[in-house]
């Protein structure tokens with residue numbers, strides 16, 4: 001797969017919505033740090049902006065290294081819309097299910113339907129292959145509403161997170 005080329009999933013809704021995907025490269029570390037920061041609650045420490053940026057970059061790199069170590073087979077994709085990087089999708093296509101390792105839309109692009117479009121295309125793709133779709137969702141996340149609305153149910157209580165699953169059949 002060429003870096004920068006749209007990923008040819010045949011995802012009809014994403015195509016209609018003008019969403020494309022490209023593999024993450026090393027040059028995307030600053031973007032990944034912004035994506036990571038968008039998932040963090042505001043912190044009240046007395047760090048300067050420069051110190052915070054450095055910490056977020058370190059934590060983001062550690063998170064990405066964790067994803068690569070534990071899900072080496074996952075596609076790590078940048079989501080693009082309207083010519084902008086709008087988020088990321090990390091997806092592992094396991095034999096029995098599609099595991100969403102991470103789906104994050106940058107704060108400024110949230111609430112415009114991109115997340116639902118991607119999820120519905122992913123669900124269609126999984127259904128066509130007879131597979132389920134799973135994702136870990138923080139219990140208190142507003143995203144829980146979206147997943148429940150799309151038919152995901154809690155499969156396992158993992159403390160602060162629920163393993164949510166959508167069954168194709």
Ligand SMILES: CC(C)(COP(=O)(O)OP(=O)(O)OC[C@H]1O[C@@H](n2cnc3c(N)ncnc32)[C@H](O)[C@@H]1OP(=O)(O)O)[C@@H](O)C(=O)NCCC(=O)NCCS
Pocket residue numbers: 038039103104105106109110111112113114115116117136137138141142143144145146147
């Ligand atoms: C969850 C997420 C990927 C959805 O993408 P999106 O493009 O904003 O979603 P859509 O516009 O298609 O759908 C809107 C739904 O997203 C969710 N949402 C909206 N803003 C959100 C936010 N700031 N944080 C989390 N979820 C949010 C809500 O469920 C909303 O549905 P509602 O209007 O019924 O409450 C995106 O909001 C996000 O990246 N959130 C932060 C990360 C996160 O919470 N991930 C969940 C796994 S822990």
